[in-house]
Amino acid sequence: MLDSVEIAYETWGEMSPRKDNVVIICHALTGDQFVASDNPITGRPAWWPRMVGPGKPIDTDRFFVVATNVLGGCMGSTGPASIRSNGSVWGAEFPHITIADMVRAQIALIDQLGVEDVFLALGGSIGGMQVLQWTVQARNRVFAAIPIASAGRQSAQNIGFYEVGRQAIMADPNWREGAYLAEGRRPDRGLAVARMAAHITYVSEAALKRKFDRRLQDRQSVGFGFDADFQIESYLRHQGQSFVDRFDANSYLYITRAMDYFDLAADHGGVLANAFRGLSTRFCVFSFSSDWHYTPEESRDLVRALNAAGCETSYVSIETDKGHDAFLLEEPDFEAAVTGFVDAAAEARGLPPRMPRS
Template sequence: MRKITDNTEYPGYLLKCQEKLLLDSGKVISDFQVAYQTYGNLNDDKDNAILICHALTGDQFPAEESPITKKKGWWDLMVGPNRPIDTNKYFVICSNVLGGCVGTTGPNDINPETNKIYGPDFPTITIRDMVKVQKILVDELGISKLLSVVGGSMGAMQVLQWAATYPESLKSIISIAGSLKHSAQNIAFDEAGRQSIMLDPNWDNGRYPEKNQKPENGLSVARMIAHITYLSEKAFQNKFGRNLQEKKDLSFGFGIDFQVESYLRHQGRSFVDRFDANSYLYMTRAMDYFDVSAEIQHNQDKIIKNSIRFLVLSFTSDWLFPTKESKEIVSVLNSIGSNVSFAEVVSDRGHDSFLLDEPQFFKVCDGFLKGIR
């Protein structure tokens, strides 16, 4: 049984599913829920819906104040009235991913089989599992075909998975700063972050929620490591250089001397207040397992039959998901005869460019969506 209700903990809605969800691992999750938010109105033909897929540390609130941090929505420059994803025209859906920590079933929730918090007993998930749950949500909303599926970074992985697994259910996708598979370098960064969490004594083999504690130091360091990859060298240099933090001379110690050190420590400290460490482990692992190349090739006839339009975007200074990886997406899509457009946006702000004010990026997305029929 499936039922949509108001979300009493966060803005938006909950889809509660009293059923078993079979995962790629062969494991099963029972009685799961999906937390989601919508913007705009679904038209009578139900053909103006756009699904937004969030990145690793995102949530279902791209276009409104976060109920957790009280900051602006993480994509309010892209989504909203008269924005590229115009909520005056489109019905926008965004859900917290499976394994997340903002309302959708994840490792910090109660396992109905044991009536205890899942913790490390939560089964390992994949990007395909996340998309499978999103498809259930879209079906329950009565939408047979999405106008577009849009996402950046881990969101781009979900976008490509949608095209590979459910090509009959969408007209277009926009893949932003993504790849066909996670690179060895990115797996290495993820593993460094996971180890920083797992080596924190407060992680307690993932059982920390039972003791009402958090591996704050480990999660903070994991965030610091990841955040370095989100900016370009030039962005760091322009923002901080070698400027000292509220002092004139070096301390000749291991406290904070440089502004960039203060910035990273702030990013780490603030992250632990809004994110769950176990969710971080599970979601980074899902990214590491991602490789959609073969599935696109396998389902090429369905992809072509459904005339999906693809827009693939990259940024010149992104070294986490560099342009060459977006070009690999384009190459695979061209090899099966897809309708694919590609643009490399000039930006010196690194991987996070897709979250920032980049007029060229907005213009390309806006034009592409206006051309979808």
Template sequence: MLAPARTLSGADGLKHLSVATPDQPLELDSGRTLDHVEIAYETWGTLNADKSNVVVVCHALTMDQFAASPNPVTNRPAWWPNVIGPGKAIDTDRFFVICSNILGGCMGSTGPSSRRPDGTHWGTDFPVITIADMVRAQIALLDKLGIQDVFLAIGGSIGGMQVLEWTIQARNRVFAAIPIAVAPRQSAQNIGFYEVGRQAIMADPNWRSGRYLDEGTRPDRGLAVARMAAHITYVSEASLKQKFDRRLQDRQSKTFGFDADFQIESYLRHQGQVFVDRFDANSYLYITRAMDYFDLATEHEGVLANAFRGLDTRFCVFSFSSDWHYTPEEARDLVRALNAAGCETSYVTIETDKGHDAFLLDEPEYEAALFGFIDDAAQARGLPKAQETPKANS
């Protein structure tokens, strides 16, 4: 079932990742075509006999396919261990879970850091891609793995955009969908913040018009600034105040200089520095651009409900009260459209001061709602229900 681990022809240094190569070239929204696309992916659990227990997990901007096990390249732990695992809401004892690195990413899937046939890196010659293109690549991956139907598509943030695209592209092949902390369109505010990040990367002299991999440089400072700007939008004023407020970093008084006097500065600098070690600057440009272009209503005669009309998929939309990156009000727009389209829809808002990143954190009410929705959907799909007592920790 699984493609053998092997050395990638594309991104260097990513050995022993599972990679599939779909048979067909990928036709992109831009009109361009990508030949010989590689999709790196991870799986957990066992595919059942009638292939009805497939869960597709879609990752967010800076995540990767290592949702439920440690990343051997970056040595970072699994990013969703509280949700995926034995006895968890996405129960690997019952479901076959697939998470793939998005097209344009930098953890083994084809992207701007991959090599072209002539051996040079794509850089900014890589075609601009969309969320729909990412999902096309994921559908091609499942086709390659011989899987037709998806029991559940789930993901947060840009992963939530992919979930929505999954239900539209793989029409009625997705039984249940959980878009989390996402909007049906990228807001002007978000486009603005990501444009700041892109400009920071492109202003870094080491970016070299996107050819830094061939020229042996790294636009680390630009990428770090991009991460710092974006990170502010992933947390809330309340959580920043609680965590740092105006406290000073390892000093008693202001230095009257531009060193990191404040804890928040030190924290953001740290976030930027650790990010550049594991992420490719051009991937950041391409993925954020794909988010900018995301607007489901525009693609459906200006009526969002048209995107979902006639779908048999059952939806459960999640939002977080203090998320200002993708607000509960935007989630409500999505829910209204799903209702208008006649889809079976649930909508949960979790009260939290942790902002957008709350979708990755432990929130008992969030996990309980995920568990209940998924378990009920499993029963409706004819899959085994959870054990009477969920395992506390595994």
């Protein structure tokens, strides 16, 4: 049980006098609050500059954009790497959290900011789960919602993949039953393996073939050894190694576990539509054709439930070979469709129109 929590957040743009232009952006598993500006802690660039900024689909000249680091995260919000009241690091004694807990913390922030209604909530992957949870939990306080490459429940395959990652972390002797920070260690090798396994699921087979195929890494022929002969190996190792510099292994355990536990249908008598019944929120659901982590079929299940609940719902299926991570990459059709939905929602909300840019 957490007595109090700190939630780190960033904002862009200005809140309108009527506080009716608030956009909530929910980040994915390994994302953070630095949506549209560089992360001063890690030095990494903003993760969604294509989507958020002046004149962008989420136009910070019009909207007041708020992004938190999720509860359980490691970029300033309370999480397993935080110090508890007795002065020690939480570690694996941190209480388990759910997507609903993450959203509860975000709603508390909005309440503190004196915002009654959010204009728009959007996010991809576990960010999309939070968006769905927002609409249910902050009942009719969300005008429009964009869940991207997401699902109403974590699938067995995804539980399986994240369980592989957790086992890799917990198998690392430096994990120390979660108490590694107190002992000045880090389960970097296990966390890197977890990241490598997960990363494969974020990219389509076709994209891996296009980007890497069987090309060799800085060599003319295979080395007959366990070094990274192939570019795909080198790429995955780099993904793993760079990840450990910026992420806490226990946060990875707790956030993936929260994803496993996400099942909006189970929370509503086993019927997903029941979660959404009576909502005035307008939804635009996005999926990517080559996404096998959160499949188009899972988005369509969500759309069917929204339709059954009588919600105003659009569904956009983007044809791409970029897989799950497409929402983070250059996808002009995706950006155009988000822009269209956002502008129409803003008009329906009575917000001023997008300013023409020279």
